[in-house]
Amino acid sequence: MKGSCVCGGIQYELNDKFLIANHCHCSICRKVHGAAFSTSGHAQEDGFHWMQGEALLTGYRSSESSIRNFCRVCGSKMPSVFPEMNDVPIPLATLNDDPEIQPKVHLYVKSKVPWFEIADALPQYPAMVDLRELV
Numbered sequence: 001m002k003g004s005c006v007c008g009g010i011q012y013e014l015n016d017k018f019l020i021a022n023h024c025h026c027s028i029c030r031k032v033h034g035a036a037f038s039t040s041g042h043a044q045e046d047g048f049h050w051m052q053g054e055a056l057l058t059g060y061r062s063s064e065s066s067i068r069n070f071c072r073v074c075g076s077k078m079p080s081v082f083p084e085m086n087d088v089p090i091p092l093a094t095l096n097d098d099p100e101i102q103p104k105v106h107l108y109v110k111s112k113v114p115w116f117e118i119a120d121a122l123p124q125y126p127a128m129v130d131l132r133e134l135v
């Protein structure tokens with residue numbers, strides 16, 4: 001499956017299935033995505049490739065172990081690659097294709113905005129959990 005930023009300068013491809021997908025309500029995700037929460041699918045590094053525009057990527061280091069990639073032209077949030085964890089979180093809304101996975105959990109619900117109500121029956125966690133244990 002393929003995805004891109006909104007200007008189309010950056011294109012990526014995932015030749016693999018997602019392991020898990022989640023919603024995250026943490027304040028960093030909310031601000032970086034400009035939305036009530038973010039929704040990401042997690043894939044392994046092997047199946048992920050930048051097809052075009054990798055030079056347009058820029059990143060904001062939100063913590064020692066985390067970088068938030070985005071397109072320097074259009075500002076779209078883009079996947080980040082964490083080789084040491086073999087984890088590629090991909091913002092599902094930047095895919096052009098069906099991710100063929102549904103989000104399984106809500107994370108960082110303690111940071112949820114007051115103007116959005118979670119209306120599904122997915123498990124809610126106050127902060128982070130080890131997603132590998134939920135796969």
Ligand SMILES: [Zn+2]
Nearest residue numbers: 005007071074
């Ligand atoms: Zn772009």
Ligand SMILES: [Zn+2]
Nearest residue numbers: 024025026029
């Ligand atoms: Zn988050």
